[in-house]
Amino acid sequence: MSVVSVGGDYDVVIEAGCSARVADVVGDGVQRALVVHPDSMRPLGDKVTESLRDKGIDAYAVSVPDAEDAKTAVVAADLWALLGQHGFTRSDVVVGVGGGTVTDLAGFVAATWLRGVPVVQVPTTLLGMVDAAVGGKTGINTAEGKNLVGSFHPPRAVLCDVDVLSTLPRADYVAGLAEIIKAGFIVDPVILDLVAEDPEAATRPDGPHTLELIERAIAVKAEVVSQDLKESSLREILNYGHTFGHAIEHVEHYRRRHGEAVSIGMVFAAELACAAGVLARDVVDRHREALTSVGLPTAYESGRWAELETAMRRDKKTRGSLLRFVVLEDIARPVRLEGPTEDQLTTAYAALSH
Incomplete structure (x- = not known):
């Protein structure tokens, strides 16, 4: 296992199988978690959701479109609606499980719900691990350009499960x-x-x-x-x-x-x-x-x-x-x-x- 600290504010864990430990890093007092994942990562999204439920957290999995189709105001609004329907408070958490588009989206939704709730990122692509999930930049796209609507919202933790990289198509890895x-x-x-x-x-x-x-x-x-x-x-x-x-x-x-x-x-x-x-x-x-x-x-x-x-x-x-x-x-x-x-x-x- 390797751990990189980001200014002492949060850690990026690089380890095979660490996605199973999301419940250990969400923080104390969390009662609800929204696990956001793309359609293509449903099995891992469900696995993370179950691991949270095993710790007594009410976890809800939601599937979003793959790639940049996820980063829209419409998808963000759907996630806000779910947070409201399930009564998410500032002590609850959003978990992003996916590539850079999903971590951007999950981070943006967390940054804007109640003016900021915690987010834990579980990047599943090489791009997500080395770039999108680290640093607290969040955002969605508009017709006018990429990431023009967004916020700075550092995650509570980032878990880079390198086992997942073996499932990536070669073109995506490259x-x-x-x-x-x-x-x-x-x-x-x-x-x-x-x-x-x-x-x-x-x-x-x-x-x-x-x-x-x-x-x-x-x-x-x-x-x-x-x-x-x-x-x-x-x-x-x-x-x-x-x-x-x-x-x-x-x-x-x-x-x-x-x-x-x-x-x-x-x-x-x-x-x-x-x-x-x-x-x-x-x-x-x-x-x-x-x-x-x-x-x-x-x-x-x-x-x-x-x-x-x-x-x-x-x-x-x-x-x-x-x-x-x-x-x-x-x-x-x-x-x-x-x-x-x-x-x-x-x-x-x-x-x-x-």
């Missing part, structure tokens, strides 16, 4: 590697070295460095969010690759995996930094090498710049009409690039277009 590689580029280059040592092994849950990669990525996020919970400054570095990545998700109506979009977004950010004279070409090349070595995409179709730029201008980091990007000066040296020129933007886009 997509989660984008967030791990991102952590390597912005803070911890050892991650990049481990991936380069054996890229094929990095794509397998039973790889020799799997646990270390997960732990290192979580440690990066834990250190950053413990210093800057509400993204006032430092936490923005965790959005590396996300401005362009979120734009891709938006124009494709969330049909592309988040990690795939972020992978392309990191290449765009690297090319943009190079075009702006901030980043050396060899580091841009290393982005493509690291990402392609594990099967992640690094190119995007041409002819869609206008709609992508419109989507980026709705990004949360945008200030007025000024686009802002997290870029690198070098590996592990992230900085902000404010107001890049249109020529720099289109040069970066052309460099990854096909």
